Amino acid sequence: MQLLHSELPSHKANATSSDMTNKIDHPQLCQWLKLIADNRDKQAFTEVFSFFAPKIKGIAQGKLNSEALASEVVQDTMTNVWRKAHLFDDNKGAATTWVYTIMRNVTFDLLRKMKANKEDTLSDDIWPLAESEHTEDDVFSDHIQSRNLKGIIDTLPENQQQVVKGFYFLEMSQEQLAVHLNLPLGTIKSRLRLALGKLKLKLGEDHD
Amino acid sequence: MIKHHPKFSLLKSFVDGDLPASLAAGIAIHADMCPICQQKISQLTEQVAEASFEQDILIKTPVSESAHTLEAAQMSFDDIISEITASDDIAPAKVIAKEKLITFKGMQYSLPNALRNMELGRTAQIGKLSRARVNLGEGEIHTNLLHIGPGGSIPEHTHKGFELTLLLAGTFADEQGEYVAGDFIMLDKRHQHQPATEHGCLCYTVANDALHFTQGINKLLNPIGAFIY
Structure with missing residues (x-):
């Protein structure tokens, strides 16, 4: 009892000092997640990974009592972060809460697989991730399609990209584009034709 | 409420x-x-x-090995990063799942989302009680969907462990009063109760020990104890 009492204040003091030095930079985490979502930015992912992975590993190791299983939790959690970053919605909660939910769910399913010998993944039904809502018209295959398409457009030469993006995404007419880019209409037309030829080829490759 | x-x-x-x-x-x-x-x-x-x-959680390692282990951990983290980012697949947006229905005695109920992917056993019946096991493989913890038909009740009982009764639909009453859908009733061995329902109800129950019937003739109803557990 005596010991406990004497330990309490110093423990508290430690907690306060670390509170001050280790405050989480939430806007930064959100920004990294957005970069991952929008640009599949590997550098941003490395930052997010470096922030969370060692902590996840420590927490999981405490829970599962195994280094190998803790690594599995790190891998599964961070894979989900990479694959689901576009579903993160900072209006629905902090990035830490989102990652925590993923980690807790991964750990839960893993423990269940071991203890109950069940391959079911119930965690996402019990603790649904707070994700951005999608309306019914938001058919997923279209989402993937437009994401892929954007990626492929980004591989085009800059001057062709401009025309394609202006024409299809900003819905400008070829005439408007000619004025906007200060180019002859013929050039716009030929760039668009060239670009579409390349896109067809690339999309065709992907769709074999 | x-x-x-x-x-x-x-x-x-x-x-x-x-x-x-x-x-x-x-x-x-x-x-x-x-x-x-x-x-x-x-x-x-x-x-x-x-x-x-x-806070930085330090993974405890012996001092002599720590530098080496840290380096190894760092290396494996780098490997994990490249492995993860090698795939450009993205997860599909959550699709709002179709409603799953369950029928007891001709009455249809919508299954709560959390139970959607759980394996349900066949429905068994004794009198006004119908039960479908939720097969979770949790050993002594047994989970059921329990339907009590209109005018039905569970004989007064106690149990050694805990008993969660979560009312999903309908109402029932015991000595403590009336319960409505959503009520989360956690009892332990100190409690005795005898839920009865006028219009019928559906419950989600979790218990870690068979029920013990405490009143005269109901002691002979031991099968019900095993049935509900």
Whole structure:
């Protein structure tokens, strides 16, 4: 009892000092997640990974009592972060809460697989991730399609990209584009034709 | 109005992910029906998450090995990063799942989301009681969907362990009063109760020991104890 009492204040003091030095930079985490979502930015992912992975590993190791299983939790959690970053919605909660939910769910399913010998993944039904809502018209295959398409457009030469993006995404007419880019209409037309030829080829490759 | 809620320690274990699937699902179902607990869970999750990632948790390693281990860990982290980012697949947006229905005695009920992917056994019946086991493989913890037909009751009983009764639909009453859908009733061996329902009800039950019937002739009804457990 005596010991406990004497330990309490110093423990508290430690907690306060670390509170001050280790405050989480939430806007930064959100920004990294957005970069991952929008640009599949590997550098941003490395930052997010470096922030969370060692902590996840420590927490999981405490829970599962195994280094190998803790690594599995790190891998599964961070894979989900990479694959689901576009579903993160900072209006629905902090990035830490989102990652925590993923980690807790991964750990839960893993423990269940071991203890109950069940391959079911119930965690996402019990603790649904707070994700951005999608309306019914938001058919997923279209989402993937437009994401892929954007990626492929980004591989085009800059001057062709401009025309394609202006024409299809900003819905400008070829005439408007000619004025906007200060180019002859013929050039716009030929760039668009060239670009579409390349896109067809690339999309065709992907769709074999 | 919902009057019976999970106590704080249970909510905390829920947020920590430390409850068995049966009880975790019970809390999730309750929270879906109860904005107060939903709010508490959100706040708690936010706090726990913040606290979890606030401090650097040092993985204990012997001093002599620590430099080497750190380096190894760093290397394996780099490997994991390249492995993860090698795939450009993205996860599909959550599709709102189709409603799953379950029928007891000709009455149709919508299954709570948390139970959607759980394996349900066949429905068995004794009198006004119908039961479908939820097969979670949690050993002595048994989980059931229990339907009590109009005018039905469960004989007065106690149990050695805990018994969660979560009312999903309809109403029932015992000595403590009337219960409505969403009520989360956690009893332990100190309690005796005899729920009865006028218009019928559907419950989600989790118990870790067979029920013990306490009244005269009902002691002969031992099969019901095993049936409900």
